[in-house]
Amino acid sequence: MKKLSMHSLPLALLAFDLLLALGCGTNPAGVYSTRNPLVAEYIVNAHLTGEVQVDFGTDTSYGRSTAAYPITPGYSFPILVAGMKPSTTYHMRAKIMSSGTALWTDEDRVFRTGAIPILPPTIRVTNPSGGSAAQSSGVELIMLGSSPASAFVTDRQGNVIWYYASPDRNDVSLIKPMPNGHMLVGVHKASVAEIREITLEGDTVRALSSQNEALHAKLQKLGCDCKFLFFHHDFVPLANGHTIVLGQTTKDFVNLPGYRGITTVIGDLLVDLDEKWQPVWFWSTFDHLDVNRHLFGLPDWTHSNAVLYNPEDGNLLLSVRHQSWLLYIDYKNGSGSGDILWRLGNQGDFTLNTPDPSQWFYAQHFPSFITINGSQISFAVFDNGNFRLDSTGVPCGSGASACYSRAAIFHVDQNTKQAELLWEYLPGFFSFWGGSINQLQNGNLEFDMSQPFSPPRVGSRVMEVTQSTPAEVVWQLDIGGGFAYRAYRIPSLYPNVTWP
Numbered sequence: 001m002k003k004l005s006m007h008s009l010p011l012a013l014l015a016f017d018l019l020l021a022l023g024c025g026t027n028p029a030g031v032y033s034t035r036n037p038l039v040a041e042y043i044v045n046a047h048l049t050g051e052v053q054v055d056f057g058t059d060t061s062y063g064r065s066t067a068a069y070p071i072t073p074g075y076s077f078p079i080l081v082a083g084m085k086p087s088t089t090y091h092m093r094a095k096i097m098s099s100g101t102a103l104w105t106d107e108d109r110v111f112r113t114g115a116i117p118i119l120p121p122t123i124r125v126t127n128p129s130g131g132s133a134a135q136s137s138g139v140e141l142i143m144l145g146s147s148p149a150s151a152f153v154t155d156r157q158g159n160v161i162w163y164y165a166s167p168d169r170n171d172v173s174l175i176k177p178m179p180n181g182h183m184l185v186g187v188h189k190a191s192v193a194e195i196r197e198i199t200l201e202g203d204t205v206r207a208l209s210s211q212n213e214a215l216h217a218k219l220q221k222l223g224c225d226c227k228f229l230f231f232h233h234d235f236v237p238l239a240n241g242h243t244i245v246l247g248q249t250t251k252d253f254v255n256l257p258g259y260r261g262i263t264t265v266i267g268d269l270l271v272d273l274d275e276k277w278q279p280v281w282f283w284s285t286f287d288h289l290d291v292n293r294h295l296f297g298l299p300d301w302t303h304s305n306a307v308l309y310n311p312e313d314g315n316l317l318l319s320v321r322h323q324s325w326l327l328y329i330d331y332k333n334g335s336g337s338g339d340i341l342w343r344l345g346n347q348g349d350f351t352l353n354t355p356d357p358s359q360w361f362y363a364q365h366f367p368s369f370i371t372i373n374g375s376q377i378s379f380a381v382f383d384n385g386n387f388r389l390d391s392t393g394v395p396c397g398s399g400a401s402a403c404y405s406r407a408a409i410f411h412v413d414q415n416t417k418q419a420e421l422l423w424e425y426l427p428g429f430f431s432f433w434g435g436s437i438n439q440l441q442n443g444n445l446e447f448d449m450s451q452p453f454s455p456p457r458v459g460s461r462v463m464e465v466t467q468s469t470p471a472e473v474v475w476q477l478d479i480g481g482g483f484a485y486r487a488y489r490i491p492s493l494y495p496n497v498t499w500p
Contacts (some may be wrong), residue, residue, distance in 0.1 A: 040111045046073050056084070126398065181494060226282075312372050342414065342417065458483065
């Protein structure tokens with residue numbers, strides 16, 4: 001049996017193919033353990049043309065499947081099987097299909113997962129309202145952002161079914177699924193940050209350090225008069241192989257109003273990395289925003305925390321927390337000018353459907369698109385509420401009113417610059433940092449409150465609620481002993497696969 005050519009493998013299997021090339025992968029057909037105790041390696045000897053996938057579960061009814069991969073007869077084909085609970089016996093079987101019809105099904109094979117070497121935080125799932133509304137499908141991706149093993153995926157019962165532990169003990173700050181089946185990971189240690197593309201087993205396919213001198217030199221050649229410090233908060237893997245990354249930069253100013261002498265102001269960069277992770281486009285807050293507008297003071301001027309890509313027009317939406325603005329940026333798939341097309345938020349370019357300034361979002365996190373139809377865009381945002389203005393224009397926390405957080409949905413008309421608050425849910429907490437929000441496949445909203453509880457209680461809360469008024473809480477996940485910077489539902493661990 002020949003090994004599959006590297007160029008014909010899905011990217012998620014390149015690391016294994018390299019082992020074969022080195023003579024390290026000589027296992028016959030069957031199921032084998034990997035370095036990740038929750039991930040198995042299923043090797044299939046291909047004898048038919050079609051697609052191969054693996055069904056797996058705790059009994060022979062299976063219930064979950066991997067993605068389907070094209071195969072060629074005469075080659076051995078490895079598939080990483082992930083999405084299993086620790087210390088549990090699983091049944092799995094591979095099958096070769098053509099146009100959805102099974103041509104061959106392997107015998108049932110048994111695999112037992114191992115224990116997780118680093119314990120996750122305490123996780124508890126409840127249905128507080130006890131209502132009959134259905135939960136949405138999928139599994140939960142949780143990012144604690146403060147330890148070497150701080151990226152977990154759980155099922156909706158709260159059981160850990162996948163995790164990533166940085167082998168060099170760096171803190172894992174961010175993780176996102178990629179279109180090719182890999183995970184894109186952000187890690188950091190002190191002032192050095194790195195982005196990594198990893199397999200489900202946890203092997204690093206490639207990495208880019210914020211201290212990479214070639215990266216700095218190429219940014220300068222693009223015209224970036226900037227001091228690139230490190231990657232932070234977010235990145236967006238695009239379908240064309242590019243990756244939009246958010247980075248931090250600084251610039252010195254002299255005698256700014258209220259700041260005598262030299263002030264080293266911290267701003268943000270957006271960098272477009274091509275398929276080879278070479279910079280081909282950049283955008284800087286220093287080129288487009290007024291440094292004298294600093295709602296949170298200096299030196300941490302903008303503190304952007306999320307970036308979205310609009311596939312309809314190829315532009316970017318940037319969440320700038322310390323401006324309480326969402327910026328729409330002319331990216332046009334790398335050919336845009338970088339101009340700010342509009343600023344959404346208090347003192348921005350839009351008129352809200354109410355004169356009450358408290359209804360804008362403040363110090364927000366994690367906007368996510370709900371619908372895009374030309375100039376009409378609806379999106380969800382986790383509204384942290386720091387320095388929220390009350391109806392008279394007085395900021396909360398100053399003795400006038402208490403700050404509060406909420407989940408909100410806004411609609412904007414880009415042509416008329418009219419904005420409307422469509423829906424909101426106030427969970428009764430003030431989570432002054434972190435958070436995420438998404439509309440789920442069944443129309444429910446799920447949001448994460450990173451620190452809703454007062455000290456000394458340490459923990460986060462994730463809630464799935466119906467998009468109704470009043471909303472019904474249909475699922476709640478509480479984390480104890482750690483803070484979830486982000487937590488949100490993903491369909492599965494595989495592209496184009498949804499687990500019930």
